[in-house]
Amino acid sequence: MRRWGLILALSVIIFLSAFFSYRNLSGGCRATISRYLKDSRPSSSDQISLIYLIKSVHLCCRPCYDYERYNKDDQLDVIFYVDADFSDADIENFRTAFQINPNHKVARKDKAIKDICRVCEKKNENSNFLLIINEKGDLFDLKRF
Amino acid sequence: MRAKLISFFLLFSIASYLTAQPIRKVLLRQDESFQPVATGIGFKATPWLESDGRSLLFTADNRAHSIYVLTDKGNLIYSNDRRGQGPGDLQSPWKLEFSADSLFVCDMNGLSIFSKDLVFKGRMRLFKDVYSIAASDKHVFIVEGQSQALITAYDYSGKEVGSFGDRYHIDPYNGEGPITFRTYDTVYHLSNLVYGQNRVYFVSQILGDIFVYAEDGRLLKKREFLEEQRIINNKKVLLSPGLPDLKTIGANSRIFGDAQWADGYIYALVFQLHKKGSEIWEIDGTSLNVKAIYEFTHNSEFNTGSLAVMLENGLPIFFLSIWNRESGDVEIAKYAIPSSSAQGRR
Numbered sequence: 001m002r003r004w005g006l007i008l009a010l011s012v013i014i015f016l017s018a019f020f021s022y023r024n025l026s027g028g029c030r031a032t033i034s035r036y037l038k039d040s041r042p043s044s045s046d047q048i049s050l051i052y053l054i055k056s057v058h059l060c061c062r063p064c065y066d067y068e069r070y071n072k073d074d075q076l077d078v079i080f081y082v083d084a085d086f087s088d089a090d091i092e093n094f095r096t097a098f099q100i101n102p103n104h105k106v107a108r109k110d111k112a113i114k115d116i117c118r119v120c121e122k123k124n125e126n127s128n129f130l131l132i133i134n135e136k137g138d139l140f141d142l143k144r145f
Numbered sequence: 146m147r148a149k150l151i152s153f154f155l156l157f158s159i160a161s162y163l164t165a166q167p168i169r170k171v172l173l174r175q176d177e178s179f180q181p182v183a184t185g186i187g188f189k190a191t192p193w194l195e196s197d198g199r200s201l202l203f204t205a206d207n208r209a210h211s212i213y214v215l216t217d218k219g220n221l222i223y224s225n226d227r228r229g230q231g232p233g234d235l236q237s238p239w240k241l242e243f244s245a246d247s248l249f250v251c252d253m254n255g256l257s258i259f260s261k262d263l264v265f266k267g268r269m270r271l272f273k274d275v276y277s278i279a280a281s282d283k284h285v286f287i288v289e290g291q292s293q294a295l296i297t298a299y300d301y302s303g304k305e306v307g308s309f310g311d312r313y314h315i316d317p318y319n320g321e322g323p324i325t326f327r328t329y330d331t332v333y334h335l336s337n338l339v340y341g342q343n344r345v346y347f348v349s350q351i352l353g354d355i356f357v358y359a360e361d362g363r364l365l366k367k368r369e370f371l372e373e374q375r376i377i378n379n380k381k382v383l384l385s386p387g388l389p390d391l392k393t394i395g396a397n398s399r400i401f402g403d404a405q406w407a408d409g410y411i412y413a414l415v416f417q418l419h420k421k422g423s424e425i426w427e428i429d430g431t432s433l434n435v436k437a438i439y440e441f442t443h444n445s446e447f448n449t450g451s452l453a454v455m456l457e458n459g460l461p462i463f464f465l466s467i468w469n470r471e472s473g474d475v476e477i478a479k480y481a482i483p484s485s486s487a488q489g490r491r
Contacts, residue, residue: 056230056253059273059291060327085232089303090255090270096305097272125230 029120033131033139036112048140049077051131053109053117059097065130065145071101078104081113120144169437173425173463173480179219180476186213186221188475191450191468195241195248198407201261202453202464203248204477205238212238212250214263217455217462219477223263230254233265240275244340245282247301251275256285258301269303274331279338279345281360286345288336290327296338296345296358309362310347316388324391332391333383337404339411341430346404346411351379353400355411355433368433376400403452407461410436414452414465421446425463439463441480445471460487 050070057064070076080100082091091106100106109117120142121127127144134140189208196202201222202215210228212235215221227234236253243249247266248259255270256278274290284306285299295310313333318326332351339346344365347356353376357366370376375398382394402416411428418424422442426435441463450466463480 057272085268086270087303089299089305093270093303093305094272 029116030139030142032116032119033142036116037133037137037139040112046135047075047077048135049133050079051133052078052080053113053120053129053131054080054082054094055117055121055128056126057094057098057128062128062145064098065128065143067098067100071099071104074101074103076104080104080106081109082106084108084110084114168435169486171437171439171482171486173439173441174483175441175443175478176462176481177219177479178476179215179479180474186224191448191475192466192477193239193241194403194451194453194464194466194477195243196405196453196455196464197243197261198455200455202455202477203241203243203261204466205241205250207237207239210235210237212241212248212259212263214261215477217457217479219479225259225263232268233257233259240278242278242280242285244280247280249278249280249285251278256287256303267301269299274327276331276334277336277338279340281340281343284360286338286340288334288338288347290330290334295334295347295356296362298360298362307362309358310356310364313352313383316386318388328391329388332394332398335399337401337413339404339406341406341411342409344430346406346430348401348404348411348413350399350401350416351394352376352383353379355428357433366433370400370435373400402449405452405454406430407454408456408459410461412452412454412461412463414449417449420470423449425452427461439480439482441465441478443467443469443478445469457481 052064056062070078082094086108095106120129130143130145131139132141188206190206192204192206194202194204200217202217204213204215209226211224211226213221214223225233225235228236230236234254235250238250238252240251241248246261248261250257250259255268257268258266260266273292276288276290279286283300285301286296287299288295289297294308295312297308298306300306315329315333318329335350337348337350339348343360345358345360353370353373355368356364359365379394379398382389397417399416401413403414405412409430411430413426413428415424415426422440425439425441427437427439429436447470448468450468453464455462460482465478465480467476467478469476
């Protein structure tokens with residue numbers, strides 16, 4: 001009887017490990033983003049929106065992916081999440097350097113956004129991401145830059 | 146009347162000739178060389194140097210992601226080798242500036258500010274190429290790539306407080322060919338910024354010009370050094386109409402590899418005149434005239450990196466980071482003015 005209990009416990013442990021590993025390795029990043037979008041997106045929103053997760057950008061070598069296509073669009077819902085230790089001056093300088101449209105938001109990463117970055121970065125801590133969200137509020141595309 | 150005018154000009158010319166001081170040439174004495182074994186630091190790259198002007202030498206090793214504080218005798222007293230992006234972490238530090246008891250370290254994370262014992266004080270993010278920095282006790286001045294003005298001034302919190310100065314004119318770039326606009330911009334604006342006497346000095350590395358600005362951005366003075374043949378060649382190539390062929394200015398095109406301020410003078414490191422030596426020009430901070438040329442030699446072939454200057458008994462001591470081409474070692478060589486040349490220096 002004791003042996004069956006041990007086997008059962010081991011099976012549960014192996015199953016749970018495999019389940020969480022699978023979640024992390026295959027769908028971890030997208031799944032985390034989808035959960036975030038489900039939880040955070042206002043139900044009234046029905047347009048395409050962009051979320052930039054900024055870690056390290058440079059005007060010349062590492063520009064904000066495709067932003068020159070979007071920065072003239074006042075109606076587009078765009079938000080840049082920068083690291084939590086960006087000062088107000090850093091945010092202002094970021095806006096100036098990248099000519100961020102005044103209607104587009106720049107905010108510091110909160111816990112939920114940090115979780116997305118942690119899962120999606122994997123081993124590359126310097127990654128920036130662009131999340132393209134469709135009208136339904138689902139993740140349409142994910143770019144790493 | 147005409148005779149009076151002529152005699153006035155004659156007298157003025159004679160007085161100018163008699164009072165004009167010739168440029169002194171002094172061969173520096175190499176005092177010490179801080180070898181890796183002595184300092185306990187195995188430099189992986191020729192370090193950037195800076196000093197507090199009195200007794201501390203700051204060094205940045207780009208490849209080791211580290212900064213070190215040494216005494217003027219080469220003893221290591223503080224170090225920071227934390228690689229990363231967190232507060233106080235370093236990523237390829239490559240430029241140092243010291244002002245108002247603060248050490249400014251330019252790296253991939255931005256511009257971090259440390260106390261002289263390397264306690265982290267703060268950081269400002271930088272989003273453009275940085276060609277040179279200088280700092281006063283209130284402001285940081287940066288020559289950045291892709292900017293409208295030559296120099297941008299920030300306060301210590303990173304807030305932009307102004308920009309000033311005209312950039313060199315670069316003819317319209319059609320975006321074709323292997324050379325990017327960024328490369329042209331770098332060649333024209335590669336520089337050393339020096340702060341002293343409430344003025345900001347822009348020292349062009351390749352064109353050899355010095356522009357002096359008041360802190361409010363007014364241009365006070367310009368100086369060209371057309372006695373140096375390499376400067377004439379570079380100007381001919383870069384300032385002629387049309388986009389220049391950068392190959393024609395050659396690999397050895399940098400004139401002023403580094404520049405530092407001490408006691409009313411700009412000390413400009415003339416980049417690699419020959420394989421075993423070069424010069425440091427002592428340029429008066431007010432007149433911008435060269436007062437002395439300090440020659441230095443090394444017993445091996447070397448590449449110079451950076452220059453730091455300290456004052457001892459009113460005389461400058463020079464520290465040069467050197468990559469020894471023969472042994473492959475990186476070292477910091479210390480040079481002084483020989484006592485025979487020190488008397489009646491100014």
